[in-house]
Amino acid sequence: MKPLGIYLHIPFCRSKCLYCDFCSLPARTDEMMGAYVERLCRDIAAKKEACREYTVQTVYFGGGTPTLLSASRLEAVLQTVFQTFAVEPGCEISAECNPATGGKELFSAMRAMGFNRLSIGLQSAHRDELRALGRTHDFGGFLQTWNQARAAGFDNLNVDVMFGIPHQTEKSFAETLEKLIPLAPEHLSAYALTLEEGTPLWRRRETLPLPGEEETAAMYLQMVNFLGANGLEQYEISNFARPGYQSRHNRKYWDMEEYLGFGVAAHSDFGGERFGNGRNVEAYLRGEEICVERSRPGAVERENEYVMLQMRLAEGLKQQAFFERFGHGSEAFFAKLKPWIGRGYVRKTAEGAAFTPKGFLVSNAILSEIVEFEG
Numbered sequence: 001m002k003p004l005g006i007y008l009h010i011p012f013c014r015s016k017c018l019y020c021d022f023c024s025l026p027a028r029t030d031e032m033m034g035a036y037v038e039r040l041c042r043d044i045a046a047k048k049e050a051c052r053e054y055t056v057q058t059v060y061f062g063g064g065t066p067t068l069l070s071a072s073r074l075e076a077v078l079q080t081v082f083q084t085f086a087v088e089p090g091c092e093i094s095a096e097c098n099p100a101t102g103g104k105e106l107f108s109a110m111r112a113m114g115f116n117r118l119s120i121g122l123q124s125a126h127r128d129e130l131r132a133l134g135r136t137h138d139f140g141g142f143l144q145t146w147n148q149a150r151a152a153g154f155d156n157l158n159v160d161v162m163f164g165i166p167h168q169t170e171k172s173f174a175e176t177l178e179k180l181i182p183l184a185p186e187h188l189s190a191y192a193l194t195l196e197e198g199t200p201l202w203r204r205r206e207t208l209p210l211p212g213e214e215e216t217a218a219m220y221l222q223m224v225n226f227l228g229a230n231g232l233e234q235y236e237i238s239n240f241a242r243p244g245y246q247s248r249h250n251r252k253y254w255d256m257e258e259y260l261g262f263g264v265a266a267h268s269d270f271g272g273e274r275f276g277n278g279r280n281v282e283a284y285l286r287g288e289e290i291c292v293e294r295s296r297p298g299a300v301e302r303e304n305e306y307v308m309l310q311m312r313l314a315e316g317l318k319q320q321a322f323f324e325r326f327g328h329g330s331e332a333f334f335a336k337l338k339p340w341i342g343r344g345y346v347r348k349t350a351e352g353a354a355f356t357p358k359g360f361l362v363s364n365a366i367l368s369e370i371v372e373f374e375g
């Protein structure tokens with residue numbers, strides 16, 4: 001049996017954050033959510049034949065805010081997954097969640113139906129920073145949701161934070177992280193704010209009180225040290241975990257393993273093909289085909305992408321793993337990485353090479369010299 005990850009996109013949110021470029025709808029009706037779940041279940045069930053030789057190791061409900069769905073709708077989707085695929089015992093079943101959604105009853109029901117991991121979006125512990133992002137919660141609301149998740153039996157929790165956001169300073173970012181340590185998160189994700197074209201924050205980009213580039217870089221480096229000293233080891237450019245708690249689902253993306261995505265804006269890498277759905281929720285609800293891209297990447301593209309994805313990991317690119325996957329050596333890539341070793345950006349590992357935290361800050365620029373894509 002071949003391993004598989006399942007991604008389920010739930011595109012509903014309480015309100016739209018000012019920086020958000022994800023496929024998420026603030027306007028929703030109960031009827032719309034019901035119809036969405038019905039289509040999602042139909043699409044999942046339709047993959048039964050194609051997945052006979054696969055065993056599902058991870059299921060990830062992303063969004064949007066999956067915890068805006070009722071327990072019965074979440075269960076309908078999860079049951080369809082169980083009925084359609086061979087799901088491995090101990091499968092990681094995660095859902096994204098925002099403060100002030102979910103609640104004790106829903107979390108207990110989710111635990112009972114098989115969810116074993118929640119990812120809660122805090123972003124910042126400071127009210128002015130949250131307001132600038134258009135987030136409607138505060139730290140107290142986050143804490144309540146966190147404690148409810150713990151009380152419901154979730155012993156694998158992620159918290160999302162952001163850095164480089166309006167009003168933020170090195171000190172205020174450090175305070176956000178310090179407030180999280182007593183909660184003993186198993187996992188923490190930290191992303192730098194990017195101003196996506198067309199979002200309200202992007203339109204106000206000239207006047208935003210953003211920290212400077214150097215200050216943002218300092219926040220990142222401080223965070224890596226601080227979290228490491230508190231038991232959360234960096235294992236990917238933006239992700240930190242206690243031993244044994246790396247996100248198994250996200251590792252599938254970085255290890256370039258197969259996954260199937262369902263719902264609007266979901267992507268798949270399956271059977272040698274890549275395909276992705278469009279963002280039109282109305283078309284999806286009308287039952288229309290919404291696959292908007294499909295390709296079969298060639299060997300060169302796969303190798304380059306593999307190098308790029310593996311270099312996101314703190315353990316970096318491994319020569320033996322590359323050889324086992326592609327049947328030839330990775331000397332060409334290592335030759336291009338070599339000049340960066342010893343300059344503080346890339347380090348040699350026992351099995352290959354990896355970015356240092358300082359290297360992660362400029363990894364896009366370095367990787368653009370290392371990898372190339374087929375035209």
Ligand code: SF4
Nearest residue numbers: 013016017020024064
């Ligand atoms: S909660 Fe997340 S998905 Fe929803 S609007 Fe905010 S950033 Fe977007």
